[in-house]
Amino acid sequence: MAVTKSIIILVLFVMAALLVKPVMGGTLYLSGSPNLSASISGTNEFSPNSDVQISITIQNTGQSKDKLVQSGITDRDDLPTTAKFLISTLSSGNAPVSIKTDPVMLGDLAESSSAVAQYTVKILENAEGGTYILPLMLNYSYLSSASQYNDATMEYFYQSKEITLDIPITIKPEVVIDVLSAEPEHITAGAKGYITIQVKNSGTAHGSQAIVVLTRNGDSPILPVDDSVYIGDFPAGSTATARYKISVSGRAEQQSYPVDVGVVYLNAEGDSESTREKTIGVPVGGKVNFAIVSPPAAMHPGNKKEILVEYKNIGGSPVYSAQARISAVDPFTSASDIAFIGDLQPNESRVITYPLGVDRSATIKEYGLDSEIRYRDALDNTHISDPMKVTVDVTATEGIAIILTNPIYLSIVAAAVIGIAYLAYHYRKKKE
Structure with missing residues (x-):
C-alpha cells in the first residue's frame, strides 16, 4: 500500500512539472553600431557632355559582438546595428558634374543588408579627363542604449549620425568640339553652294587621323554633297577648317536651316571615337525667281x-x-x-x-x-x-488699220489708185 501511494505521488509530481511553463531568457546586446560603406554598381567611367544614371550600393556591415542572454530580459524591437531612417545625399564636390537628383530616403538598413540609391548626373560638356570624388553624405539614427524598468516596459535611446563617404568616378579624356564659325557661300534654295566651318577641340584628348563630318539634320532641306573632310591630328585646344559643297532643296525658304557637325578620330589607344554632334544653323537665300x-x-x-x-x-x-x-x-x-x-x-x-x-x-x-x-x-x-x-x-483692227491689214481692201485700194492714175494720164493727154 505504501508503494502504491509513492507511485501516485511521483506521477502527480511529473504531471505538475509538465504543466509549469519554463522561464525563457531574453537577449541584451552590450555593444554594436551600423557600419556603412558605399560603391558604384557597374561602371564608374563616363564621357563629357552626357547624362548618366549612377547606382550607388550602400552596405551595412555592422555586427553586435557582445550580447547577454538570461531570464528577465525583454528582447528589443531594434538592434543597435540597424541604420534607421537612412537618407543618402550625393553632391558634386569639385567634380565637373551636376547632380540632378534630390536626397534619397532609403528607410531602415539592418546589418548584413544593402540598399541602392540612384542618381541622375550630368557630366559637363568641357569636363577634363581624370578621376574625381563625389561626396556621399549618409544621415541616419541608431539604437545607442535601452533601459528595462520591468517585464513590460522598455525605454530606447537613439543617436543621430552623419557620415560622408567618397565615391570616385572617372571622366574619360575625349575630343569635344565647338563650332567657331560657319560661313555660307552662295547658298540659295534649289541650288548648290559651299559652307566653310571652323571647329575647335575644346576637350582634353588628342585626336589622331581626325575627320570632320557634316550630316543632314532630320528632314532639313540642306543636303551635304561632300560630307567628310580629313584634318589629321587634332590636339586639345587646336582649331581646324573644313569646306563642304552642299545642295539645297527647292522647297527651302529664305531662312536658316540646321546641319550637324561631328568629328571621328582615333584615341590614344588607337580606337575609333566619335564626338557628340553639334547642330548649327546655315542661312539660305531665297530661291532665284x-x-x-x-x-x-x-x-x-x-x-x-x-x-x-x-x-x-x-x-x-x-x-x-x-x-x-x-x-x-x-x-x-x-x-x-x-x-x-x-x-x-x-x-x-x-x-x-x-x-x-x-x-x-x-x-x-x-x-x-x-x-x-x-x-x-x-x-x-x-x-x-x-x-x-x-x-x-x-x-x-480699227480705222485705217482695217484697210491696211485686209488684202481684199488693199486690192480695191490698189485698183482704185491705178484707175485714178490712168484717168489722170488720159486727161492730160486730151488737154495736150
Whole structure:
C-alpha cells in the first residue's frame, strides 16, 4: 500500500512539472553600431557632355559582438546595428558634374543588408579627363542604449549620425568640339553652294587621323554633297577648317536651316571615337525667281511687230549670262524666240524684244505665251527658271488699220489708185 501511494505521488509530481511553463531568457546586446560603406554598381567611367544614371550600393556591415542572454530580459524591437531612417545625399564636390537628383530616403538598413540609391548626373560638356570624388553624405539614427524598468516596459535611446563617404568616378579624356564659325557661300534654295566651318577641340584628348563630318539634320532641306573632310591630328585646344559643297532643296525658304557637325578620330589607344554632334544653323537665300513686270503687248490679227517684255529678278541672289526664251505657238510665229538679258542683280530688271507675228485668223482674246530664263549662278552652275507667261492682247483692227491689214481692201485700194492714175494720164493727154 505504501508503494502504491509513492507511485501516485511521483506521477502527480511529473504531471505538475509538465504543466509549469519554463522561464525563457531574453537577449541584451552590450555593444554594436551600423557600419556603412558605399560603391558604384557597374561602371564608374563616363564621357563629357552626357547624362548618366549612377547606382550607388550602400552596405551595412555592422555586427553586435557582445550580447547577454538570461531570464528577465525583454528582447528589443531594434538592434543597435540597424541604420534607421537612412537618407543618402550625393553632391558634386569639385567634380565637373551636376547632380540632378534630390536626397534619397532609403528607410531602415539592418546589418548584413544593402540598399541602392540612384542618381541622375550630368557630366559637363568641357569636363577634363581624370578621376574625381563625389561626396556621399549618409544621415541616419541608431539604437545607442535601452533601459528595462520591468517585464513590460522598455525605454530606447537613439543617436543621430552623419557620415560622408567618397565615391570616385572617372571622366574619360575625349575630343569635344565647338563650332567657331560657319560661313555660307552662295547658298540659295534649289541650288548648290559651299559652307566653310571652323571647329575647335575644346576637350582634353588628342585626336589622331581626325575627320570632320557634316550630316543632314532630320528632314532639313540642306543636303551635304561632300560630307567628310580629313584634318589629321587634332590636339586639345587646336582649331581646324573644313569646306563642304552642299545642295539645297527647292522647297527651302529664305531662312536658316540646321546641319550637324561631328568629328571621328582615333584615341590614344588607337580606337575609333566619335564626338557628340553639334547642330548649327546655315542661312539660305531665297530661291532665284523672275517676274514679267511689263504690261501686255497689244497686237491685231495679221500683225508683225517687235513686242517689249521686261523681266525682273525678284530672288535674293544675282544671276549671270541670263537668256530669255518665248514659246510662240499657234496663232503666233517668231523669227527669233531667244533674247539675251545678261547679268541681273536682285530687284534689277531689263527690257528685251521679240519679233512676233499673229495670224490673220487669230481669235480676238488675250493669250499667254510660255517664257523661261536660262541663267548661271555665282558658282557657274546652269539653271532654268520656272515658266512665266508673256501676255499678248489680240484685239480687233480699227480705222485705217482695217484697210491696211485686209488684202481684199488693199486690192480695191490698189485698183482704185491705178484707175485714178490712168484717168489722170488720159486727161492730160486730151488737154495736150
